[in-house]
Amino acid sequence: MAAEELPRASAASLAQRLAAREVSAVEVAEAHLDRIEALDADLNAFLQVDRAGALAAARSVDERRARGESLHAMAGVPVAVKDVITTRGLPTTAGSRILQGWLPPYDATLVRRLRDADMVVLGKTNMDEFAMGSSTEHSAYGPTRNPWDRERIPGGSGGGSAAAVAAFEAPLAIGTDTGGSIRQPAAVTGTVGVKPTYGGVSRYGLIAMASSLDQAGPCARSVLDAALLHDVIGGHDPMDSTSIDAPVPPVVEAARRADITGLRVGVVRELGGEGYQPGVRTRFEEAVALLVGAGADVVEVSCPSFDYALAAYYLIMPSEASSNLAKFDAMRYGLRVEPDGVPAPTAEQVMAATRDAGFGDEVKRRIILGTYALSSGYYDAYYGQAQKVRTLIARDFAAAFEQVDVLVSPTAPTTAFRLGEKLDDPLAMYLNDVATIPANMAGVPGMSLPAGLADEDGLPVGVQLLAPATQDHRLYGVGAALEALLEAQWGGALLERAPELEVRA
Amino acid sequence: MSALSRDDVAHLSRLARIEATDAELDRLSGELAVILDAVARVSEVAADEVPPMSHPLPLTNVTRPDHPRPSLDPYEALAGAPASEQQRFRVPRILEED
Numbered sequence: 202m203a204a205e206e207l208p209r210a211s212a213a214s215l216a217q218r219l220a221a222r223e224v225s226a227v228e229v230a231e232a233h234l235d236r237i238e239a240l241d242a243d244l245n246a247f248l249q250v251d252r253a254g255a256l257a258a259a260r261s262v263d264e265r266r267a268r269g270e271s272l273h274a275m276a277g278v279p280v281a282v283k284d285v286i287t288t289r290g291l292p293t294t295a296g297s298r299i300l301q302g303w304l305p306p307y308d309a310t311l312v313r314r315l316r317d318a319d320m321v322v323l324g325k326t327n328m329d330e331f332a333m334g335s336s337t338e339h340s341a342y343g344p345t346r347n348p349w350d351r352e353r354i355p356g357g358s359g360g361g362s363a364a365a366v367a368a369f370e371a372p373l374a375i376g377t378d379t380g381g382s383i384r385q386p387a388a389v390t391g392t393v394g395v396k397p398t399y400g401g402v403s404r405y406g407l408i409a410m411a412s413s414l415d416q417a418g419p420c421a422r423s424v425l426d427a428a429l430l431h432d433v434i435g436g437h438d439p440m441d442s443t444s445i446d447a448p449v450p451p452v453v454e455a456a457r458r459a460d461i462t463g464l465r466v467g468v469v470r471e472l473g474g475e476g477y478q479p480g481v482r483t484r485f486e487e488a489v490a491l492l493v494g495a496g497a498d499v500v501e502v503s504c505p506s507f508d509y510a511l512a513a514y515y516l517i518m519p520s521e522a523s524s525n526l527a528k529f530d531a532m533r534y535g536l537r538v539e540p541d542g543v544p545a546p547t548a549e550q551v552m553a554a555t556r557d558a559g560f561g562d563e564v565k566r567r568i569i570l571g572t573y574a575l576s577s578g579y580y581d582a583y584y585g586q587a588q589k590v591r592t593l594i595a596r597d598f599a600a601a602f603e604q605v606d607v608l609v610s611p612t613a614p615t616t617a618f619r620l621g622e623k624l625d626d627p628l629a630m631y632l633n634d635v636a637t638i639p640a641n642m643a644g645v646p647g648m649s650l651p652a653g654l655a656d657e658d659g660l661p662v663g664v665q666l667l668a669p670a671t672q673d674h675r676l677y678g679v680g681a682a683l684e685a686l687l688e689a690q691w692g693g694a695l696l697e698r699a700p701e702l703e704v705r706a
Numbered sequence: 707m708s709a710l711s712r713d714d715v716a717h718l719s720r721l722a723r724i725e726a727t728d729a730e731l732d733r734l735s736g737e738l739a740v741i742l743d744a745v746a747r748v749s750e751v752a753a754d755e756v757p758p759m760s761h762p763l764p765l766t767n768v769t770r771p772d773h774p775r776p777s778l779d780p781y782e783a784l785a786g787a788p789a790s791e792q793q794r795f796r797v798p799r800i801l802e803e804d
Contacts, residue, residue, distance in 0.1 A: 303786050593753065
């Protein structure tokens with residue numbers, strides 16, 4: 202295989218060829234680094250590319266393999282990491298000015314697991330500041346472009362990870378998902394993204410937005426590749442007190458078996474219909490019909506509280522965010538800005554000037570909204586009431602999963618919109634996550650996989666699968682089966698239809 | 707539910723330690739009014755008897771034996787600080803004058 206073709210290979214096939222020593226880890230890393238160099242000035246999927254670190258890791262894999270050492274099955278496979286995850290000695294900004302140039306003194310647990318498996322970290326991917334957004338336009342370092350149409354958004358907050366994978370800059374990437382930040386970018390870039398069960402992947406080293414909602418997971422071009430990455434990063438971590446103390450669900454085995462014998466599927470009535478773009482609805486309905494054709498038993502289920510999930514989310518998430526982001530105080534790390542015209546300012550004045558200069562508009566909106574929702578006199582009406590709605594959402598899921606094995610819906614109401622289109626209308630931006638938020642509220646796992654292209658604009662549509670907590674493997678089994686059915690219809694992977702990216706001057 | 711005035715937003719900004727400019731306060735108060743109006747929908751749900759849910763998993767306190775173990779050394783802990791002195795974070799004065 203020619204070097205320039207290596208980036209098109211799946212992670213599974215790269216792993217196999219690396220283990221068989223048909224290709225070296227250095228060749229694989231260089232092929233991806235060269236493609237990033239050629240394309241990324243335009244796409245802006247990466248905030249940092251660690252060529253030296255990636256090549257050193259790859260060389261070490263090659264040397265140890267040459268000596269006959271037995272390495273992890275994923276050794277030498279490249280991966281990109283969202284910039285909200287700490288990487289020792291590699292700048293980590295969370296897309297914010299307030300952390301520009303920050304060099305974390307420690308690796309996140311999931312990064313440690315990537316390194317322990319000898320996976321090759323290519324660099325850090327772009328994102329909405331502190332993962333707050335659905336378009337990557339709230340990055341302090343400029344938006345990422347969608348490889349399908351470079352005038353459109355790649356989704357958010359993890360648009361960088363999704364675009365990197367869709368543009369064949371990396372076979373795999375790490376995302377984080379608080380309200381849809383892995384799944385919605387996957388949907389609008391024609392890729393696969395999984396939010397594991399809350400607690401399935403350690404949050405140690407994940408710069409928190411909303412601690413009861415945040416969850417890291419895999420971004421990939423196929424369901425099997427996502428499972429392979431999930432298996433590396435998942436599992437119990439004593440450094441995260443909310444980490445589930447149980448083995449990683451058998452996600453790889455489920456993806457390989459792709460078995461939907463006797464599967465019961467629930468179509469969520471509240472996540473579809475009005476407000477969803479016609480091409481999104483059509484592709485979704487066809488995906489459901491394919492499952493029926495393959496023998497699945499499909500019923501409609503109602504989760505009435507989901508109608509209030511977005512409202513409750515935009516109280517709970519900002520409340521937690523306003524508290525989590527209090528740590529950016531200009532004292533221990535990051536930016537420090539002195540207020541103008543104040544001789545000998547106090548720590549408090551420096552803090553306030555720094556946070557004004559260092560945070561972008563969306564972050565300020567959410568901090569102030571959260572400060573309000575938690576304030577005395579409003580707490581019961583806002584935060585308290587939202588927490589009760591959260592209980593009702595969890596109950597709706599529990600009732601639905603008594604009837605069916607998995608739930609399905611479109612991942613996002615629309616395909617990728619144009620850069621700038623929703624930037625001045627925060628509420629319109631929030632609506633992108635209407636179908637993905639319920640899973641975060643209840644802590645259940647969710648996957649988005651490509652369902653095809655919308656007729657009206659030729660852009661990717663995602664279908665979302667949801668399973669009960671700790672049953673992540675169901676997503677992979679059903680996802681792999683549906684992926685095979687769809688690809689049999691298309692005659693190949695959806696991304697093969699993406700326009701060839703050329704280097705733009 | 708009450709609407710947020712510009713003064714409320716200025717007060718909240720101070721509480722959140724964000725020195726917002728006048729232009730920012732103008733814009734934020736308009737945007738937050740729209741967002742608050744939308745999220746206030748949670749009040750339509752009859753949930754008096756429903757327990758609040760703070761977390762998706764039942765949380766139990768996690769403890770470990772209190773044994774010393776390696777941690778960041780002072781140099782690493784201070785490496786990202788805007789200013790440090792004598793192995794300590796150096797901060798602006800914390801008290802008002804008199």
